[in-house]
Amino acid sequence: MLREVYRIEKTGSIAHLHRKKELLRPPEGDEVTIEVKAIGLNFADVFSIYGLYSATPKGSFIPGLEFAGKIVKIGPNVKDFEVGDSVFGATRFGAYTTHLNISEKTVFPLPKGWSMQDGAAFVVQALTAYYALVPLGQVKEGDHVLIHSAAGGVGIMAGHIAKKKKAIPIGLVGDSRKFSILEEVGYDYFLIRSPHFKQEMQKILSGHPLKIVLECLGGRYFHDSYDLMAPMGRLVTYGSANFTPSHSFRNWLSIAYSYLSRPKIDPLSMISDNKSVMGFNLIWLWNEIDELRKHFSDLMMLSLPKQTIGHEFAFEKIHDALHTFQSGQTIGKIVINVP
Numbered sequence: 001m002l003r004e005v006y007r008i009e010k011t012g013s014i015a016h017l018h019r020k021k022e023l024l025r026p027p028e029g030d031e032v033t034i035e036v037k038a039i040g041l042n043f044a045d046v047f048s049i050y051g052l053y054s055a056t057p058k059g060s061f062i063p064g065l066e067f068a069g070k071i072v073k074i075g076p077n078v079k080d081f082e083v084g085d086s087v088f089g090a091t092r093f094g095a096y097t098t099h100l101n102i103s104e105k106t107v108f109p110l111p112k113g114w115s116m117q118d119g120a121a122f123v124v125q126a127l128t129a130y131y132a133l134v135p136l137g138q139v140k141e142g143d144h145v146l147i148h149s150a151a152g153g154v155g156i157m158a159g160h161i162a163k164k165k166k167a168i169p170i171g172l173v174g175d176s177r178k179f180s181i182l183e184e185v186g187y188d189y190f191l192i193r194s195p196h197f198k199q200e201m202q203k204i205l206s207g208h209p210l211k212i213v214l215e216c217l218g219g220r221y222f223h224d225s226y227d228l229m230a231p232m233g234r235l236v237t238y239g240s241a242n243f244t245p246s247h248s249f250r251n252w253l254s255i256a257y258s259y260l261s262r263p264k265i266d267p268l269s270m271i272s273d274n275k276s277v278m279g280f281n282l283i284w285l286w287n288e289i290d291e292l293r294k295h296f297s298d299l300m301m302l303s304l305p306k307q308t309i310g311h312e313f314a315f316e317k318i319h320d321a322l323h324t325f326q327s328g329q330t331i332g333k334i335v336i337n338v339p
Contacts, residue, residue, distance in 0.1 A: 001026075001033070001073075006096040006318055009060050011051030014322050017063070017096075024099050026073060031101045032081055033073035038120035039095050039315075039336040040066040041325050042153075044283065048093070049322070055283045057093055064095025065283070068110060068119030069338075078104050086110040088119030090127075092286040096318065098338055105289050108296065114306065121307035121333035123296075125153035128282050130299040132214050132236040133161050136278050141166040143211040146201070146225060150187060151178035153307060153333045154238070158214055159185040160304045167212075170204055172197075172221070174328070181308065181331050198224050212236065222263035231274035238280055308332030315339055 001024045006017050027033045045063045047053035068088035071081055081087065081104055089107035094100055110119045132154075133139045139162060147158045150171025162169035163186045171182040171190040182190040189204045191197070201210070201224075209230030215222055215237040226235055265277055285292040310332035313321035318336055325334050 001099060003097055003099040004315075005062050005098075006064075007060060007062050008049055011049060011056065014046075014049055014319055017049060017319065017322075019316070024101065027075040027078075027101045029075050030077045030079075030104050031075040032071045032078055032087075032104050032107065033099060033101050034067065034069040034087065034107070035072045035099055036067045036069040036095070036097055036338045037116035038068045038338060039064055040120040040122075040124060041321060041334040041336065042066070042124050043325075044124075046322060046325060055092075055281065062094045062096050064091070064093065064097070066090045066120055066123045067095045067100070068116040072099070074104075080104055081107070081109075086116070086119075088114075088116075088123060090123045090286075092283060096336075098315075103289075105293065106286070108300075111300075117309055117312065117335045117337070118306045120335050121153070121309050124282065125307065125333065126157040126299060126304065127285075127292075127296060128238055129154050129158035129161055129214070130302075131280065131282060131285075131295060132238055133158060133165070133212065134298070135295065136236050136280065137212040137214070137234050139165045139167050139212055143167040144170060144205060144208050145212040145214070146170045146172060146210060146228070147187075147214045148172045148217050148221060148225070149174075150185075150190065151181050151331050152216075154214070154216065156181070156185055156308050156332055157304065159187050161302065164302050164304070170201070178331060185308075193221060197221065198228060201228050209233070214238070218263055226265065226275065226277070229275050234276045234278060236278045236280070238282070309335050311335070312337055 003024045004021055007020050008017055010016050042065050048056040048063050071083055071085045087107040088110050091102055145162050145167050147155050149155045151173045159169045168188045171187040174193050176192055179190050191200050210228050211233055213225045213235040310330050311334045313336050315338045321334055
């Protein structure tokens with residue numbers, strides 16, 4: 001089968017991402033061949049393209065972690081799907097394509113009433129929010145939860161999950177124009193990143209303990225959030241948006257500055273403060289497929305709303321989509337529509 005892909009031969013710039021035609025072999029074993037209809041963008045896409053992501057494949061690779069589409073072929077050992085099924089799922093790279101082969105264990109039936117765009121927008125960010133809040137954060141009813149980048153894809157899903165768990169989500173964003181989406185999600189409180197962040201948070205908390213922080217920025221807000229946490233608090237960090245390249249190329253001076261000024265916590269102070277800092281990279285769950293499927297099943301049991309889709313781009317405009325993603329001005333998810 002002939003397919004089209006966006007492939008990176010050399011990391012360092014979005015300009016190195018080139019559209020190509022390639023042959024795709026037939027599916028083997030428990031693999032299914034999916035005709036991709038929509039692709040979801042993630043921070044990991046940008047970081048891998050620039051070569052700044054530890055999990056980036058060596059040499060030439062196809063970026064992209066999540067997709068939705070239709071099954072057009074099945075391998076001889078496939079048990080749970082048939083040709084024609086609509087599915088969505090995640091892959092450890094390789095989603096920037098019109099067709100892909102993937103194990104049936106990493107795809108799921110598209111929920112009734114969901115579009116392909118809804119499916120492509122959901123998996124990675126919803127699972128990230130769930131894994132941070134539930135297995136790691138151990139969120140409980142009444143917990144005050146601070147969620148950074150609350151109007152982004154993970155932040156929106158984290159707000160929904162916190163409300164399902166009857167916690168009290170507090171959203172932190174960079175622009176008051178994003179307050180309306182936080183209100184729609186159901187955030188109890190929201191505030192803007194500013195020099196007065198700690199004082200404003202103390203007013204919101206009004207003496208209540210801050211139990212959980214979902215952190216994805218780095219820099220001063222990491223330290224301020226840690227300071228605000230109550231004893232037994234858990235800060236879960238899953239990204240470093242401050243490292244997102246703002247140039248069209250890899251700027252080593254900017255990267256070096258961000259690296260040297262990255263947040264640092266003394267383990268001895270963590271003991272005396274009785275606070276935890278936990279980090280995770282969702283992509284490593286692809287090494288533990290059974291655990292991934294269990295968490296995803298538990299996530300779907302929550303019956304969360306569909307993800308908010310802020311922008312849609314055509315397949316041939318994928319470079320424009322990535323530049324828009326880099327801007328940090330987006331709300332919700334960016335989705336690529338595949339012809």
